[in-house]
Amino acid sequence: MTPKRKKRLIIILALVFGAGLAVGLTMFALSQNINLFYSTSQIANNEAPVGKRMRMGGMVVDGSVKRASDTLRVSFGLTDYESEVTVVFSGILPDLFREGQGIIAQGKLDENGVFQADEVLAKHDENYMPPEIAETMKKRQEAQQ
Amino acid sequence: MKIKMPRWFYQLASPRWFYDITSMLLPWFSMIALILMITGAVWGLVFAPEDYQQGNSYRIIYIHVPTAILAQSCYMLMAVAGGIGLVWKMKMAHVVAKACAPIGASMAVLALATGAIWGKPTWGAWWVWDARLTSMLVLLFLYIGVIALTSAFEHVASGDKAAAVLALVGVVNIPIIKYSVEWWNTLHQGATFTLTEKPAMPPEMWMPLLIMVIGFYCFFGAILMSRARTEVLQRESRADWVKSLVEQS
Numbered sequence: 001m002t003p004k005r006k007k008r009l010i011i012i013l014a015l016v017f018g019a020g021l022a023v024g025l026t027m028f029a030l031s032q033n034i035n036l037f038y039s040t041s042q043i044a045n046n047e048a049p050v051g052k053r054m055r056m057g058g059m060v061v062d063g064s065v066k067r068a069s070d071t072l073r074v075s076f077g078l079t080d081y082e083s084e085v086t087v088v089f090s091g092i093l094p095d096l097f098r099e100g101q102g103i104i105a106q107g108k109l110d111e112n113g114v115f116q117a118d119e120v121l122a123k124h125d126e127n128y129m130p131p132e133i134a135e136t137m138k139k140r141q142e143a144q145q
Numbered sequence: 146m147k148i149k150m151p152r153w154f155y156q157l158a159s160p161r162w163f164y165d166i167t168s169m170l171l172p173w174f175s176m177i178a179l180i181l182m183i184t185g186a187v188w189g190l191v192f193a194p195e196d197y198q199q200g201n202s203y204r205i206i207y208i209h210v211p212t213a214i215l216a217q218s219c220y221m222l223m224a225v226a227g228g229i230g231l232v233w234k235m236k237m238a239h240v241v242a243k244a245c246a247p248i249g250a251s252m253a254v255l256a257l258a259t260g261a262i263w264g265k266p267t268w269g270a271w272w273v274w275d276a277r278l279t280s281m282l283v284l285l286f287l288y289i290g291v292i293a294l295t296s297a298f299e300h301v302a303s304g305d306k307a308a309a310v311l312a313l314v315g316v317v318n319i320p321i322i323k324y325s326v327e328w329w330n331t332l333h334q335g336a337t338f339t340l341t342e343k344p345a346m347p348p349e350m351w352m353p354l355l356i357m358v359i360g361f362y363c364f365f366g367a368i369l370m371s372r373a374r375t376e377v378l379q380r381e382s383r384a385d386w387v388k389s390l391v392e393q394s
Contacts, residue, residue: 001149001150005232005233008231008232009228009232012228012231012232012313015310015313015314016313016314016316016317019313019314019316019317020316020317023317023318023321024317027321031328031329034276034329035329035330036273036274036275036276036329036330036331036332037330039330057330093269094266094267094268094269095199095266095267096198096199096267096268104332119269119270120269121268121269121270121273121332122267122268122269123268123332123334124198124199124267124268124334125334125335125345126334126335126336126337126345127337127345127346128196128199128203128206128337128345128346128347128350129196129197129346129347129350130194130195130196130197130347130349130350131194131195131196131197132194133197133347134197134198135197
């Protein structure tokens with residue numbers, strides 16, 4: 001490489017590195033705001049603002065889903081296996097909503113520590129499997145218990 | 146310190162050599178892409194088992210994943226080509242970078258659209274401003290910026306240079322897209338496919354996906370070559386070899 005080309009290469013590498021550094025620092029400063037949701041422990045520890053719109057993520061507690069008989073109102077417990085928060089929601093739940101499934105609720109936390117959701121999103125994990133395999137895995141788990 | 150670049154590196158710089166070698170490679174790439182994409186699509190959409198939770202709607206990954214991977218690879222190629230063009234003043238590198246931009250932009254649009262179509266039934270929302278989706282949208286805007294900058298100048302060389310600088314600065318977005326699902330809480334799930342770990346999927350599901358990914362890469366190669374060839378002919382229209390080529394046909 002000629003010295004001239006080497007100089008240009010160094011300038012370009014410095015440009016990419018500088019841009020990376022600037023964006024990296026910005027991301028680091030904003031990292032709290034980039035998180036899509038608060039975990040239930042963060043809410044239990046009062047790290048999340050009360051009365052402000054936000055998202056909360058966690059697993060639906062087994063056996064906690066209660067539906068009203070005459071309306072779409074549904075309440076369920078949400079947990080990150082450390083602390084649990086009750087969520088109340090009126091509306092249509094996504095297909096993947098079920099007990100034990102990870103979901104994200106958007107809404108406000110009221111004074112009683114109940115989360116009033118106006119939107120519920122199901123979070124899907126990266127695991128895919130055919131129904132037969134899921135069935136055998138479930139049976140094996142039950143046999144172990 | 147003196148770094149010597151290999152001979153083929155400088156050979157790549159010759160528009161004529163590029164035109165000749167791609168006229169040989171192009172039919173192969175097109176044929177392999179066609180075979181792999183048809184095999185992968187039929188296998189993935191018809192024969193692969195359905196998912197235990199999502200049923201059939203998960204099958205959109207056979208389009209979504211390859212387009213998303215390609216949108217990022219294409220950006221890296223565009224940025225590296227732009228960088229080579231800036232450092233070595235290689236005309237061919239700028240031709241390749243220019244040919245990359247619209248292909249990558251279409252792939253990004255496809256990835257975003259298929260993701261939204263899948264997101265509505267699965268998550269319950271078409272769009273969520275989480276880190277993965279937002280950084281992917283930024284990638285699309287970067288592509289659009291590169292396309293606009295390339296043609297915003299009267300002199301081809303100035304446009305090439307400006308677009309290359311933008312492409313290089315935008316490289317910072319690629320690791321953000323890749324690691325967004327690990328660094329932050331996102332609605333988008335983690336990677337199903339990684340080079341280092343066993344896929345979180347049985348083989349009868351990931352085999353067609355792998356075929357689709359390779360097929361999309363070949364398709365990308367074929368489109369890239371044919372776009373770059375057209376661009377070469379346009380830019381070299383005064384060269385003797387192009388004139389004789391036209392006279393022959």
